[in-house]
Amino acid sequence: MDIAIQAEGLRKRYGDHEALRGVDITVPAGEVLGVLGPNGAGKTTTVRILATLLEADSGRASVAGFDVTKQPRQVRGRIGLTGQYAAVDERLTGRENLRLIGTLYRLGRKAAKARADALLERFELTEAADRPVKTYSGGMRRRLDLAASLIGEPAVLFLDEPTTGLDLTSRLALWEMIREQVGNGVTVLLTTQYLEEADQLADRIAVIDGGQVIADGTPDELKGKVGGERLQVTVGSRAQLPEVVRVLAGVSAGSPTVDEAACGVSIPLLDGISAIAGAASALESLGVEVTDFGVSRPSLDDVFLALTGRSAAPVRTP
Amino acid sequence: MIAYAVSDTWALVGRHMRHIARIPEKLLSITLMPVAYVVIFGCLFGTAIAVPGGDYREYLMAGIFTQTMLSNISNTALGVADDLGNGLVDRFRSLPMSQPAVLVGRTVSALVLSALSCTVMAVVGFAIGWRVHHGVGPALAAFGLLLLLGFAMAWLGALIGLLVRGPEAISAVAFVIVMPLTFLSNAFIPLGGLPAWLRTVCEWNPISAVIAACRELFGNPTALTGTALPSRHPVPMSVALTLVVIVVVAPLATRAYRTAVAR
Ligand SMILES: Nc1ncnc2c1ncn2[C@@H]1O[C@H](COP(=O)(O)OP(=O)(O)OP(=O)(O)O)[C@@H](O)[C@H]1O
Numbered sequence A: 001m002d003i004a005i006q007a008e009g010l011r012k013r014y015g016d017h018e019a020l021r022g023v024d025i026t027v028p029a030g031e032v033l034g035v036l037g038p039n040g041a042g043k044t045t046t047v048r049i050l051a052t053l054l055e056a057d058s059g060r061a062s063v064a065g066f067d068v069t070k071q072p073r074q075v076r077g078r079i080g081l082t083g084q085y086a087a088v089d090e091r092l093t094g095r096e097n098l099r100l101i102g103t104l105y106r107l108g109r110k111a112a113k114a115r116a117d118a119l120l121e122r123f124e125l126t127e128a129a130d131r132p133v134k135t136y137s138g139g140m141r142r143r144l145d146l147a148a149s150l151i152g153e154p155a156v157l158f159l160d161e162p163t164t165g166l167d168l169t170s171r172l173a174l175w176e177m178i179r180e181q182v183g184n185g186v187t188v189l190l191t192t193q194y195l196e197e198a199d200q201l202a203d204r205i206a207v208i209d210g211g212q213v214i215a216d217g218t219p220d221e222l223k224g225k226v227g228g229e230r231l232q233v234t235v236g237s238r239a240q241l242p243e244v245v246r247v248l249a250g251v252s253a254g255s256p257t258v259d260e261a262a263c264g265v266s267i268p269l270l271d272g273i274s275a276i277a278g279a280a281s282a283l284e285s286l287g288v289e290v291t292d293f294g295v296s297r298p299s300l301d302d303v304f305l306a307l308t309g310r311s312a313a314p315v316r317t318p
Numbered sequence B: 001m002i003a004y005a006v007s008d009t010w011a012l013v014g015r016h017m018r019h020i021a022r023i024p025e026k027l028l029s030i031t032l033m034p035v036a037y038v039v040i041f042g043c044l045f046g047t048a049i050a051v052p053g054g055d056y057r058e059y060l061m062a063g064i065f066t067q068t069m070l071s072n073i074s075n076t077a078l079g080v081a082d083d084l085g086n087g088l089v090d091r092f093r094s095l096p097m098s099q100p101a102v103l104v105g106r107t108v109s110a111l112v113l114s115a116l117s118c119t120v121m122a123v124v125g126f127a128i129g130w131r132v133h134h135g136v137g138p139a140l141a142a143f144g145l146l147l148l149l150g151f152a153m154a155w156l157g158a159l160i161g162l163l164v165r166g167p168e169a170i171s172a173v174a175f176v177i178v179m180p181l182t183f184l185s186n187a188f189i190p191l192g193g194l195p196a197w198l199r200t201v202c203e204w205n206p207i208s209a210v211i212a213a214c215r216e217l218f219g220n221p222t223a224l225t226g227t228a229l230p231s232r233h234p235v236p237m238s239v240a241l242t243l244v245v246i247v248v249v250a251p252l253a254t255r256a257y258r259t260a261v262a263r
């Protein structure tokens, strides 16, 4: 099995709204695909079709070598799904939730128990394991939800916005747990609204908007299109701009752009920290009055601007 | 296949039984409410109306039992809609499990709770003077019939929950269904005094048939004067009508489940 997820020309219509307008996706086994897009782009719809929850109007898709419409049972036996909202039973305890899923996965009673205990341990939920999920924090719920999707040791994992709404610590912890699965050879399709998240976790990124994949490539390729990180320098007087441009051009491979009105200069940061240090010392020795000095990261909005020439729907930044 | 479906159903029934243990309100609503029904209707109205051939209190009991069975509509609908809304249905549908087991687990759990309600109501009914007169066998048959009705109503509830979703809307729809089923029936009044056309409608109401059959099996006054088939043969007709409901509604609910989309 070389290709773990393959979708061709997926279309889905809700009433007279076309949610998907021909989505093509290929994920080689063992890779992580980040599906990046704003609200309403069609991320969840795509995941639901691939996870056998929804039938596409046209197009075909196979997951782990099985057709999602013709062999849903085989597909279900090989996937794990973590939906956009944690799908756990609030009234049951964490342990009961995992055991129930394990039993329904037909692991057998004993194996379901053992697997639940192991996952609770791994996801740092052992202490809360016997409390109703109702009492869990958002991050704990997400972890339990991810644990539930791993009960059957799936070959392919679908994660629909796994960290939306989590604080930084929980997000980092979840990233770590996802990386561990990737390390075990699991193929992952992850949707997100955050470029940074896709950048951190994905081998390739597909940017989706209006029900279509409008760009795809490695994170570096995509960032290349947007321009990647930039160093922004603002100086006190307009007269100093030409000199600043000259020294900054010397520290980076990219060419600086100048915003005359704001007295600002920015350069692409192609080689990261060394260019920042270089720029700082060059400006220091130049003796110009620097009023602002900082790094800006491209946001999803920048990707959009670069790819479509228009602004994406408002998104929260991580 | 079947063995798996049974074990999946069993696992989900376990889940619902845990819910009952965790949510005391729920346990109260399936025990205390029916008891309140028995006490209020039995004691307050028990002597208010005269029925031909016996005591109104005895006449009422079968009607009160069926009210509890009807409450399965909204209870099951709310539970199914809740699972759909919080994403659990998505989770279940992504598992290699028996998919019908999700609804069967729900409706079988409703059946267990209905049996509990019936037991409590029978005990309280006995305490306030209700008796069965044809022995244990027919009485058990009557309870079997009531549970069959409860099962049918739970399937109807599952269908409503899948189609309607919102809790307020579900309560409204359940009300709109339960009201005519209750009041266009012989639950609280003998049908003898109604205009002929209305009486025919009431006689063909499956609820009336079940109530009439229970009265017959309990040996309570039936006050049957109608000529429609369910009035002349309440036991076989009530079984048939209830089965028709199950045979129509269960496949519809199963289909609605397959295509249900969360939110
Ligand atoms: N059940 C439905 N009925 C009608 N329209 C729907 C339904 N589900 C999704 N849509 C519409 O289809 C489009 C794509 O929705 P989808 O949920 O796939 O987007 P998304 O990329 O996951 O967005 P988000 O970031 O908000 O989760 C949206 O315009 C949405 O309104």
Ligand SMILES: [Mg+2]
Binding pocket: A043, A044, A045, A084, A160
């Ligand atoms: Mg979504």
